[in-house]
Amino acid sequence: MYDTKAIMRKAFRISKVRNESAIRIRVPGGHLDAAHLSVIRELAETFGNGTVHLTTRQGYEIPGVKLTDLGAISRHMAEMIADIEVACGVVLESPEDGYPAAGTRNVCACIGNRVCRFANFDTTALARKIEQAIYPNHTHLKVAITGCPNDCIKAHLHDIGIVGTVVPEYDPSRCIGCEACLDNCKKKITNALSFEDFAITRDEDYCLRCGECILKCPTGAFSRGKKLYRILLGGRTGKRNPRLAQTFVENATQDIVLGICRNLHRFIATYIDQSKAKEHMGYIIDRTGFDTFKSFVLEGLTLGPDVKVVQPTNPGYVYPRRP
Amino acid sequence: MMKTLRLDNEQAENAFRAIADDYTVVAPKRCAGRGRFSDTDLTTYETVESLGEIEFSAKTYFSAKSVLLPIREVMFSFNRGEAEEVRTSMPPTIVFLRACDIHALAVLDAMFLEHGGREDCYYARRRENMICFLLECPGPFDECFCVSMGTSRTKDYAVFIRPEAEGYAAEIMDDRFERYFPFGDRAHVAPRFSEEDPIPVALPRHVEASLFADASWKEYSQRCIACGRCNTSCPTCTCFTVQDIPAADDRDSPTRQRIWSSCQVKDFSLLAGNHDFRLAHGDKMRYRVLHKITDFAKTFGLPMCVGCGRCDIVCPEYISMRKCIETINTICRRGAEVG
Ligand code: SF4
Ligand code: SF4
Ligand code: SF4
Ligand code: SF4
Numbered sequence: 001m002y003d004t005k006a007i008m009r010k011a012f013r014i015s016k017v018r019n020e021s022a023i024r025i026r027v028p029g030g031h032l033d034a035a036h037l038s039v040i041r042e043l044a045e046t047f048g049n050g051t052v053h054l055t056t057r058q059g060y061e062i063p064g065v066k067l068t069d070l071g072a073i074s075r076h077m078a079e080m081i082a083d084i085e086v087a088c089g090v091v092l093e094s095p096e097d098g099y100p101a102a103g104t105r106n107v108c109a110c111i112g113n114r115v116c117r118f119a120n121f122d123t124t125a126l127a128r129k130i131e132q133a134i135y136p137n138h139t140h141l142k143v144a145i146t147g148c149p150n151d152c153i154k155a156h157l158h159d160i161g162i163v164g165t166v167v168p169e170y171d172p173s174r175c176i177g178c179e180a181c182l183d184n185c186k187k188k189i190t191n192a193l194s195f196e197d198f199a200i201t202r203d204e205d206y207c208l209r210c211g212e213c214i215l216k217c218p219t220g221a222f223s224r225g226k227k228l229y230r231i232l233l234g235g236r237t238g239k240r241n242p243r244l245a246q247t248f249v250e251n252a253t254q255d256i257v258l259g260i261c262r263n264l265h266r267f268i269a270t271y272i273d274q275s276k277a278k279e280h281m282g283y284i285i286d287r288t289g290f291d292t293f294k295s296f297v298l299e300g301l302t303l304g305p306d307v308k309v310v311q312p313t314n315p316g317y318v319y320p321r322r323p
Numbered sequence: 324m325m326k327t328l329r330l331d332n333e334q335a336e337n338a339f340r341a342i343a344d345d346y347t348v349v350a351p352k353r354c355a356g357r358g359r360f361s362d363t364d365l366t367t368y369e370t371v372e373s374l375g376e377i378e379f380s381a382k383t384y385f386s387a388k389s390v391l392l393p394i395r396e397v398m399f400s401f402n403r404g405e406a407e408e409v410r411t412s413m414p415p416t417i418v419f420l421r422a423c424d425i426h427a428l429a430v431l432d433a434m435f436l437e438h439g440g441r442e443d444c445y446y447a448r449r450r451e452n453m454i455c456f457l458l459e460c461p462g463p464f465d466e467c468f469c470v471s472m473g474t475s476r477t478k479d480y481a482v483f484i485r486p487e488a489e490g491y492a493a494e495i496m497d498d499r500f501e502r503y504f505p506f507g508d509r510a511h512v513a514p515r516f517s518e519e520d521p522i523p524v525a526l527p528r529h530v531e532a533s534l535f536a537d538a539s540w541k542e543y544s545q546r547c548i549a550c551g552r553c554n555t556s557c558p559t560c561t562c563f564t565v566q567d568i569p570a571a572d573d574r575d576s577p578t579r580q581r582i583w584s585s586c587q588v589k590d591f592s593l594l595a596g597n598h599d600f601r602l603a604h605g606d607k608m609r610y611r612v613l614h615k616i617t618d619f620a621k622t623f624g625l626p627m628c629v630g631c632g633r634c635d636i637v638c639p640e641y642i643s644m645r646k647c648i649e650t651i652n653t654i655c656r657r658g659a660e661v662g
């Protein structure tokens with residue numbers, strides 16, 4: 001009577017309640033024009049049970065809708081989902097049929113520099129560009145973007161996490177030696193600064209490029225240099241082997257970030273275990289090895305001298321399997 | 324002879340370029356991407372080459388005091404025991420200032436030219452080569468209280484230039500600059516000054532030492548993070564430290580440098596024997612605010628604060644100078660009633 005797989009591919013859920021579904025709406029970067037909320041409300045009140053759930057991936061989920069209504073629901077929300085995606089540069093061929101794919105999950109982002117003082121860049125804008133680079137696609141992929149190394153969005157739990165960083169530039173002629181930068185870095189971060197002969201030196205080997213020294217400096221002796229991105233790889237939750245992501249690329253430009261995102265699906269499509277309904281990218285990399293992954297996703301990209309590529313080594317936490 | 328005129332853009336830029344050939348010109352400039360937070364701009368004093376570069380409408384984050392008082396100034400160099408005074412000279416420099424910032428020069432002058440009956444030669448050498456051009460304030464910014472402080476108006480400038488819908492209006496007060504403006508029609512041009520403060524303040528006439536013990540300072544201890552931004556942005560903060568700093572390549576030949584300091588940051592009041600008598604942030608605030616509004620005046624006859632409002636604007640904790648003055652007034656009134 002219903003093709004559950006086809007329904008789920010359109011981002012609807014198969015509910016535990018017989019004959020019920022839930023609508024799921026992507027909100028790339030977790031940032032939405034408030035005007036869309038009236039449509040979300042209409043959907044919940046007309047088709048659902050009048051409630052809305054905020055998902056862990058920053059989307060909306062509207063529970064209690066009937067499977068028989070999915071066609072009408074798709075038509076009702078067509079204009080909204082097309083608008084949200086067009087803002088990312090994604091053109092949906094037939095939005096009145098609902099979403100064309102659900103495997104590649106909503107791209108999450110922290111609030112970023114539209115509000116947050118720590119943020120090193122506009123996370124919403126990058127989330128939208130990444131949505132365009134990876135969606136629509138059926139392969140299972142989770143990407144999150146965070147404005148600074150505080151990682152409020154938990155990019156370390158994603159297949160790919162993008163962390164915004166900044167190169168602090170120091171002008172000794174503006175430094176009054178108050179050590180506000182140093183005290184803060186020592187107390188909260190990696191103690192990357194030292195003070196000698198009434199000047200600050202920054203140890204590149206320890207500096208995380210979080211930019212807090214710039215935030216603390218009362219004279220502008222520390223100021224913002226290049227915006228660079230740290231790309232994390234291999235984070236995941238899940239039953240068997242949850243794992244925190246680790247640095248894969250350091251000092252990436254935005255072009256490199258987008259280039260890698262564009263190459264991900266090709267890698268997954270080539271190496272996925274076809275016998276499984278879905279396979280997370282992390283497990284595919286575990287099987288193919290890091291070098292294969294690396295050569296696939298870096299193909300065609302010019303890295304430049306400052307870019308470092310590192311192999312993540314974190315095995316994660318393993319729940320033992322009974323022999 | 325005063326001269327007033329209107330100029331089209333080209334005339335104004337030509338005049339300005341001719342001036343910039345003869346003088347260094349320092350003016351407010353909006354520096355894209357240089358703000359503390361990512362993708363924000365910093366409006367601050369920079370050397371400019373054209374009128375178009377000048378930001379006429381926003382207040383600068385930092386004041387122009389670094390023109391006269393560099394953040395780091397080398398006073399002596401030592402060459403294996405021999406000290407030599409470093410005589411840096413500043414080329415003739417025009418600085419575009421608002422009325423309050425022109426009044427701030429009187430505070431700096433009091434400190435560096437009058438204090439102790441001796442001129443500070445480093446300051447004096449720069450000061451005599453500095454010329455003020457006026458930036459007008461058609462109305463106050465939200466944080467201004469120059470009218471209350473009596474610093475909203477001035478006649479102490481060489482030239483006033485204002486951008487208009489078409490071209491510029493100028494008033495030349497100093498004869499030296501007439502020759503740069505051999506064109507334009509005479510017109511009525513006069514700078515507008517702020518007439519009313521958004522929140523007026525009145526300075527306390529007298530504060531009792533009992534004020535020190537008031538609980539209000541405890542509240543400030545909780546709020547103030549002792550970051551020093553209020554000092555470094557203030558046009559009249561003049562504190563400095565003196566340090567002998569070795570040269571990287573020759574540790575026996577240091578230079579003696581005078582470097583800005585700030586009563587809000589750590590170790591400012593650290594004494595020999597490790598005594599620090601203002602550790603609480605609220606105590607630092609009290610010291611700063613009283614110095615600005617009463618203590619400096621006891622020695623020099625004018626308040627140190629000119630009401631520019633920068634300390635309010637830059638404070639990450641939204642601590643307001645005006646509000647603090649109001650609190651002090653309330654404490655004084657309460658004291659008067661009780662006493
Ligand atoms: S991750 Fe950084 S930028 Fe994003 S919200 Fe947290 S602190 Fe702000
Ligand atoms: S960027 Fe962060 S880690 Fe690096 S020196 Fe500054 S505060 Fe420390
Ligand atoms: S915070 Fe700024 S002024 Fe203070 S020591 Fe660090 S760089 Fe120098
Ligand atoms: S104390 Fe504040 S308002 Fe007064 S002159 Fe200094 S920065 Fe301006």
Ligand code: SF4
Nearest residue numbers: 547548550551553638
């Ligand atoms: S009053 Fe504000 S700007 Fe001044 S030191 Fe305290 S927190 Fe910093």
